[in-house]
Amino acid sequence: MDSITNPYTPNAGARPDAMVGREEQTAAFGVLLQRLEVGRTSQSLIVRGLRGVGKTVPLNELREIAERRSWKVVELEASKFDESVLRRTLATQLKAALLQLSPRAKWSERFEWAGSALTSFSLAVDLQGTWSLGWSVPSTEGVADHGDLALDLTDVFLELGRAAEETGRGIVISVDEVQFLKREQLEGIIQAVYKTVQRKLPITFVGAGIPQIAELAGDAKSYAERLFKFPEISALTDADAAAAFADPARNEGVEWDDNALKYAIAMTRGYPYFIQELGHEVWEVATGDRITLESVHYAIEAYEAKLDSSFFRVRLDRATPLQTAYMRAMAQLGAAPQKAADVAGLMGRESAQVAPTRAELIDMGLLYTPEHGYAAFTVPDFDKFMLRAVPNLEVPPIRKRRSTQR
Ligand SMILES: Nc1ncnc2c1ncn2[C@@H]1O[C@H](COP(=O)(O)OP(=O)(O)OP(=O)(O)O)[C@@H](O)[C@H]1O
Ligand SMILES: [Mg+2]
Numbered sequence: 001m002d003s004i005t006n007p008y009t010p011n012a013g014a015r016p017d018a019m020v021g022r023e024e025q026t027a028a029f030g031v032l033l034q035r036l037e038v039g040r041t042s043q044s045l046i047v048r049g050l051r052g053v054g055k056t057v058p059l060n061e062l063r064e065i066a067e068r069r070s071w072k073v074v075e076l077e078a079s080k081f082d083e084s085v086l087r088r089t090l091a092t093q094l095k096a097a098l099l100q101l102s103p104r105a106k107w108s109e110r111f112e113w114a115g116s117a118l119t120s121f122s123l124a125v126d127l128q129g130t131w132s133l134g135w136s137v138p139s140t141e142g143v144a145d146h147g148d149l150a151l152d153l154t155d156v157f158l159e160l161g162r163a164a165e166e167t168g169r170g171i172v173i174s175v176d177e178v179q180f181l182k183r184e185q186l187e188g189i190i191q192a193v194y195k196t197v198q199r200k201l202p203i204t205f206v207g208a209g210i211p212q213i214a215e216l217a218g219d220a221k222s223y224a225e226r227l228f229k230f231p232e233i234s235a236l237t238d239a240d241a242a243a244a245f246a247d248p249a250r251n252e253g254v255e256w257d258d259n260a261l262k263y264a265i266a267m268t269r270g271y272p273y274f275i276q277e278l279g280h281e282v283w284e285v286a287t288g289d290r291i292t293l294e295s296v297h298y299a300i301e302a303y304e305a306k307l308d309s310s311f312f313r314v315r316l317d318r319a320t321p322l323q324t325a326y327m328r329a330m331a332q333l334g335a336a337p338q339k340a341a342d343v344a345g346l347m348g349r350e351s352a353q354v355a356p357t358r359a360e361l362i363d364m365g366l367l368y369t370p371e372h373g374y375a376a377f378t379v380p381d382f383d384k385f386m387l388r389a390v391p392n393l394e395v396p397p398i399r400k401r402r403s404t405q406r
Pocket of ligand 1: 055
């Protein structure tokens with residue numbers, strides 16, 4: 001069919017033509033904002049799920065819901081920021097949010113205070129003075145200048161919250177790939193949100209990340225448990241997956257045959273990214289106004305080649321030989337989460353010898369630990385890919401660690 005009208009969206013964060021199965025999260029978010037607007041507290045959301053399951057798309061939806069209510073949204077895609085980059089990024093975006101809530105010429109006293117808190121917050125960014133927030137709002141001594149991220153953020157959020165409150169609107173801080181924030185950064189944000197929520201100010205935080213987001217400690221953990229819901233989003237049900245395939249085609253006057261749909265759902269197991277990729281390939285080979293089982297069969301090869309050469313391959317390409325061997329051994333043990341000791345055993349090594357490799361893979365976001373002692377792939381079907389891409393398990397020699405050398 002016509003490539004120009006291909007309605008499938010196999011791109012990260014791309015809003016699908018048919019957005020299905022995520023109504024609960026978006027409804028919960030609407031309620032959250034309305035509660036904050038009337039001075040009530042409510043738990044915010046951090047959505048968790050495997051790669052390609054559709055986390056960024058609902059996060060973008062949340063942004064639109066917020067913007068429709070005239071809230072300002074500060075968006076951050078986390079990577080391994082050091083603190084000054086995090087401060088700079090947040091300060092720049094919070095400045096824009098503040099100016100959108102009220103233009104400088106109309107600032108009330110509250111806005112002046114909020115602006116000053118932001119200036120103070122940004123001063124800690126760069127001691128060489130090569131960067132500044134680029135406005136003439138003076139800093140305030142003693143506010144947001146403690147040099148401690150949690151304390152400084154708390155001051156900033158409180159001042160911004162008070163200013164936003166005057167306008168009857170609020171600010172959403174939306175962070176994608178939350179797992180890449182350093183623990184102290186996430187803890188700082190959570191503690192600051194906690195104080196704002198206690199004062200019923202209209203600032204909230206929503207996030208998305210792979211199932212295991214940074215492990216929190218102590219106070220931050222108990223705040224987080226009270227402050228957030230952590231809904232886990234997974235593959236679509238068969239009925240939703242059927243709609244994800246069929247609705248976009250129907251909008252273009254094309255119908256899927258039942259057996260074609262069933263086969264497509266089975267091949268993708270309801271994973272949104274796989275659905276979009278297969279739908280896209282099927283559209284390219286199908287003709288007329290029906291999608292038949294034959295078309296799906298015909299498209300499968302291109303679909304698998306596309307996944308292997310992009311979605312899966314980019315992950316493997318980043319791995320060292322030892323990391324590759326670790327993932328290959330895990331794959332050999334099966335799709336389920338695997339015990340560290342079993343993986344090490346299959347590699348012919350002691351757990352302690354390969355523990356650093358396992359930790360690196362978790363740090364890279366390729367593995368997560370669903371429960372203590374176990375690890376699983378963050379990418380659906382990565383186990384099968386590993387078996388295809390690396391036919392034999394070959395374990396490179398592991399250098400002895402200094403402490404064990406005699
Ligand atoms: N509810 C949905 N229904 C149908 N398709 C969806 C849905 N959500 C997302 N998609 C599609 O799935 C793909 C992946 O979406 P998205 O980028 O949001 O996933 P992600 O979980 O953020 O992935 P990653 O972990 O790699 O960042 C996109 O092609 C998107 O169009
Ligand atoms: Mg994403």
